[in-house]
Amino acid sequence: MIDFNMIVEKLPAFLGGADGAPMMSTSDGLQLTLELLFLSLACGLLLAVPLALMRVSKNRVASSLVWLYTYVFRGTPLLVQLFIIYYGLSQFDWVRDSWAWEYLREAYACAILAFTLNTAAYTTEIIAGQIRNTHYGEIEAAKAMGMSKWLMMRRIVIPSALRRALPAYSNEVVMMMQSTSVAGLVTLADLTGVARRVFSDTYMPFEPFITVACFYLVLTFGFVWLFKLAERRWLAYLAPRKH
Amino acid sequence: MFLQGYLPSILEGTILTLQVAVASLLVSVVLGLIGAMFKMAPSKPLVWLAELYSTVVRGVPDLVWMLLLFFGGQMLINDFCTRMGWQAPEINSFFAGVLTIGFIFGAYMTETFRGAIMAVPKGQMEAGLAYGMSPLRVFLRITFPQMVRFALPSFSNNWLVLVKSTALVSVIGLNDVMYRADTAKSITQEPFTVYAVVGLIFLAITSVSDFALKRLEKRYSLGVRETEL
Numbered sequence: 160m161i162d163f164n165m166i167v168e169k170l171p172a173f174l175g176g177a178d179g180a181p182m183m184s185t186s187d188g189l190q191l192t193l194e195l196l197f198l199s200l201a202c203g204l205l206l207a208v209p210l211a212l213m214r215v216s217k218n219r220v221a222s223s224l225v226w227l228y229t230y231v232f233r234g235t236p237l238l239v240q241l242f243i244i245y246y247g248l249s250q251f252d253w254v255r256d257s258w259a260w261e262y263l264r265e266a267y268a269c270a271i272l273a274f275t276l277n278t279a280a281y282t283t284e285i286i287a288g289q290i291r292n293t294h295y296g297e298i299e300a301a302k303a304m305g306m307s308k309w310l311m312m313r314r315i316v317i318p319s320a321l322r323r324a325l326p327a328y329s330n331e332v333v334m335m336m337q338s339t340s341v342a343g344l345v346t347l348a349d350l351t352g353v354a355r356r357v358f359s360d361t362y363m364p365f366e367p368f369i370t371v372a373c374f375y376l377v378l379t380f381g382f383v384w385l386f387k388l389a390e391r392r393w394l395a396y397l398a399p400r401k402h
Numbered sequence: 403m404f405l406q407g408y409l410p411s412i413l414e415g416t417i418l419t420l421q422v423a424v425a426s427l428l429v430s431v432v433l434g435l436i437g438a439m440f441k442m443a444p445s446k447p448l449v450w451l452a453e454l455y456s457t458v459v460r461g462v463p464d465l466v467w468m469l470l471l472f473f474g475g476q477m478l479i480n481d482f483c484t485r486m487g488w489q490a491p492e493i494n495s496f497f498a499g500v501l502t503i504g505f506i507f508g509a510y511m512t513e514t515f516r517g518a519i520m521a522v523p524k525g526q527m528e529a530g531l532a533y534g535m536s537p538l539r540v541f542l543r544i545t546f547p548q549m550v551r552f553a554l555p556s557f558s559n560n561w562l563v564l565v566k567s568t569a570l571v572s573v574i575g576l577n578d579v580m581y582r583a584d585t586a587k588s589i590t591q592e593p594f595t596v597y598a599v600v601g602l603i604f605l606a607i608t609s610v611s612d613f614a615l616k617r618l619e620k621r622y623s624l625g626v627r628e629t630e631l
Binding site for chain 1: 458460461462463464465466467469470473474476477562566567569570573580583587591592593594595596597598600601604605608609
């Protein structure tokens with residue numbers, strides 16, 4: 160029924176190697192999926208913290224601009240965002256003439272850009288929500304200690320908000336990991352892309368798609384487990400009392 | 403002319419996308435209710451089955467499920483028909499898409515409904531049974547109206563994610579908004595405008611749904627005091 164020999168034979172292709180790597184990257188398959196995921200999560204998180212501060216700031220203009228950004232990126236499918244960047248930008252001559260075109264014509268860079276902007280939008284709202292949830296006592300205490308606004312943000316508000324954002328952020332990471340599967344639709348050979356290639360070569364659907372499904376399941380459980388550990392470490396003070 | 407007259411075609415595709423979304427929502431609600439009942443059933447195997455369903459489905463990307471179920475299902479049906487000596491039927495991609503998305507979101511709905519049913523005090527159901535109502539009537543008249551309030555926030559979220567997931571159905575050959583956009587993109591040579599229009603269409607769908615569902619949430623929370631800080 161299921162051809163296990165074929166799965167074993169194709170396993171190296173799924174794990175990824177340098178042969179099928181897209182321009183600017185070093186590998187394909189599982190390695191490419193993880194590369195796309197970690198690069199976009201890292202850039203997304205770096206963007207999200209300042210954006211979240213703008214989102215909760217009293218400056219109406221900054222706050223509404225960030226709101227508009229998160230609204231648009233959370234209200235449209237990631238696939239459309241990816242296509243706008245990958246196919247859409249070539250419509251403008253000034254983009255094609257700019258220095259950035261060297262990168263923007265590569266599916267790899269477009270995928271990272273689209274994933275980064277997408278995850279940054281969701282993460283901004285998660286962090287902004289937690290900043291608003293900061294207990295007023297913490298802020299009063301920081302002010303009473305004579306901290307300036309930025310020192311208070313850096314030492315009190317942001318660290319505590321990031322900790323409390325962990326449970327929601329773990330969901331976002333798992334969602335993003337699964338979303339990277341659309342990279343295959345812009346010619347990249349990530350896990351799903353490799354599976355599609357194997358399927359079109361062999362015309363056997365079960366072997367490749369069940370194999371990648373197992374990969375994603377393991378990744379999902381792995382991330383959930385890692386975040387459980389992280390929560391136990393950084394959210395211990397919010398855990399129920401054990402005695 | 404704007405998009406060389408391709409706008410009507412894209413809007414037609416939007417209607418198909420909406421049909422897929424609404425039909426899969428119905429499938430997912432039915433599967434979700436069944437899953438939630440299984441999860442709270444006294445029989446262990448049923449609980450395990452529901453647990454397996456909601457865990458495995460939520461751990462694998464939608465796109466992989468679509469490819470697996472569509473191409474795998476096609477192969478199984480073809481095999482079966484050849485073995486029986488029948489002519490293999492052409493698989494309708496609309497039904498395939500609806501069943502696949504419904505199957506995926508049924509797993510999310512299972513969690514939604516399970517949480518909501520558990521939030522209704524047990525005494526309510528017991529009182530219904532004590533009045534001599536049948537279990538079905540207890541569900542329809544007592545449990546369901548009260549669980550809606552608890553289910554709505556998560557239900558809304560699932561619906562918004564589902565709408566965005568329907569953008570993927572063109573990979574299994576459906577003539578939806580993304581498929582039309584692909585055609586329009588190649589012919590008009592204006593890919594940005596085409597996908598910006600598609601993005602705005604999705605934004606309109608999610609905005610209207612969000613507004614309507616917020617209203618519905620208010621309606622079902624009548625008589626519940628809001629916490630004010």
